[in-house]
Amino acid sequence: MDSGPPTKRAKVATRCACACAGCSSASGGKRAPTRTDAQKLDAILAVIKAQNWTFACFLFNTFRTKDVMGGAVKRSLTHAQMVSSFLAGRGKRIVAHIVEQWLKDPAGRIPQNSDANKFMFSTTIPYTEIGPVRAALTTFSTQTVGKKLSQEAESAVKLTNGLHVSVGVRNPEKKVHWNVLGADTIPQVEAVIAKEQPTTVYLFYKIAMRKPRRRNGVILERKTRPARGVVTHAISALNFCRTDQANLLPLTRGILYFGSSAPIELMNYNARIRNMPSYSAVRRALVGLSAQEAANTEAHGKDPTTAGFMLIDNCQNQHKQRDLRIGRENVMNVGMSGLYMEAPDIDVAVFDLTDKRERIQRNKRKDVTVDQLLRFIDQHDADVTGALLFLETLTRCIPEMKTEHTEVHRRYKATATLVVPPGQAVVHPLASSGKKQTILTEFKDGMLDFLQQVGQTPDHYLKRKIPIGGDGLTYAILQQLQIYLQFDDDPFTSFEILEPQLHHPQTKLQTRTPLLALKTSRKSELPRGVGFGFGQ
Known part of the structure; x- marks a missing residue:
């Protein structure tokens, strides 16, 4: 009996919930009912169970790389392609999705x-x-x-990353210098840590900062106690604990404590918790830095193509006995201190001693008149400067005019005849002297010591003037000393090479003293501060 045309077996169309490319197949003809994900999973698990495997054995053998003999597992082409696609994250379902479900599953x-x-x-x-x-x-x-x-910390403390400075003789190529200690030290350490230890920095920020708050949809930035510096110093201390050679930032802190006259117990405590090197290490570093600075100062002073000037003053330090006993007493240490500053924009020819002697010999001073001196003054510039000075006094002292202070300051710069370019002066501290400034013989010995530090000795010195300034007492004693030594033929031993000058702040103070009396005088009919412009 004819039962009709033979029925073609319909292809089963399947699609899983993950919607991945490997889980869908095109169907020809009529589409059969789709199996659910649960039905597919049950079918696969039944096959696994039929092989006497557990689900863990299935996963382990799917991803294992070594066999029981320790050799590499040989995978079929289909097996290798599926594992490679899954582990490389080329499908819509990646490893992270699986791990997320494992952590969320109540069974775990x-x-x-x-x-x-x-x-x-x-x-x-x-x-x-x-x-x-x-x-x-x-x-x-x-x-x-x-x-x-651990890997990041080991990478950060390598010798080539810049966190190492040597205070001894083991690594002379990494010898500590003043140019690595300063305002750029912390940013330099931050840059190294951010580059070599990004994961560490991330975790430390998670510890140091809470989730930022929002106000009207705007994230509020933290303004007090920023975590950036705390994180940098904490990681730096840990790196220093890992190896005592990664000591750039800890050594900077030790020098700060030393310069602040911190008690030795405080420095020992910080060295114990690895916040800074030991007291002896800090002292060795400072001794080395002092020797480098002394050599740089002497080299600059000896160079005939460079110029500089000195500032000196008396200094006192009271040594007070905290534990009074027999034979102990409070002592006032008196001495002299000095600075040597470079003058890179000055022509060294103006300090030539021979040229000055020749000009003095010509004695042109006898022909100078007051009219000649007045012609040297730029009267227009003097008038403008005087007006601006009066306006500056008004804007500083009258609250209603403070808004114009910025404009007055700008005009000072715009109308100046000679504009001094902005720049930072290079200052070299000189070693202190224990000589007393008020005793002339000791003052002379102290001056010889300062001159030796800038490379000027009786056997070798440059025959040119050295500007040297100080307060009124220093200026007067220098002039008095030159008068006493004027009959010495040698320019060095007679201190002819010195050019005494009254230091600018001292000159300003002495100029403003009578003006200050005028400002605060009850007899003045002008408001306080307004009389400053009429001081002269």
Whole structure:
């Protein structure tokens, strides 16, 4: 009996919830009913069970790389393609999605009273020995991040990364210099840490800062106690604890404590907790820095193509006995201190001693008149400057005119005849002297000591003037000393090479003293501050 035309077997069209390319197939003809994800999973699990495998055995053998003999596992083409696509993240479902489901699955939840809770984020038990999925994953992440932090720290403290400075003779190529200690030290360390330890910096910021607050949809930035400096110093201290050669920032802190006259107990405590090197290491570093600075100062003073000037003053330091005993007493240490400053924009020819002698010999001073001196003054510039000075006084002292102070200051710069270019002066501190300034013989010995530090000795000195300034007492004693030594033929021993000058702040103070009396005088009919312009 004819049962009709033969029926073609319809292709089963399937589509899983993950919507991946490998899980869909085109169907020809009529479309058969679609199987659900649960039906597909049951079919696959039934096949796994039929092979006497557990689900764990299936996953392990899918991704294993070594066989029982230690050799590489040979995969079929289909097996290798599927594993490669999954691990490379080329599908719509990647490893992170699987891990997320493992952490969310209630079946992996560990009861609160279970002993397995001690395995969470464990740092001692290898993650390969932990059974529960949540404990294994958290321990894996903890131990992996720990290894990463260790690798970053080891990379940061390498000799080539700039955190090493030597205070001894072991690494002369990394000898500490003044140019690495200063305002750029902390930014330099921050840059090295940010480059070599990004994961460490991220975790430290997570500890140091809470989640930023929002106000009207705007994230509020932290203005007080910023975490940036705290994170940098904390990581630097940890790197210094790892190796005492990564000591750039800790040594800077030690020098700060030393310069601030911090108690030795405080420095020992910070050295103990690895915030800074020991007191002896800081002292060795300063001795080395002092020797370098002394050599630089002497070289600049000896150079005939460079110029500089000196500032000296008396100094006192009271040594007070905190524990009074027999034979101990409070002492006032009196001495002299000085600075040597470079003058790069000055022509050294103006300090030539021979040229000055020749000009004095010509004695043109006898022909100078007051009219000639007045013609040397730019009267227009003097008038403008005087007017601006009066306006500056008004804008400083009258609250209603303070808004114009910026404009007055701008006009000072715009109308100046000679504009001094902005720049930072290079200052070299000189070693202090224990000589007393008020005793002329000791003052002479102190001056010889300062001159020797700038490379000027009786056997070798440059025959040119050295401007030297100070307060009124220093200026007067220098002139008095030159008068006493004027009959000495040698320019050095007679101090003819010195050009005494009254220091500018002292000159300004002496000029403003009578003006200050005029400002505060009750007899003045002008408001306070307005009389400053009429001081002369």
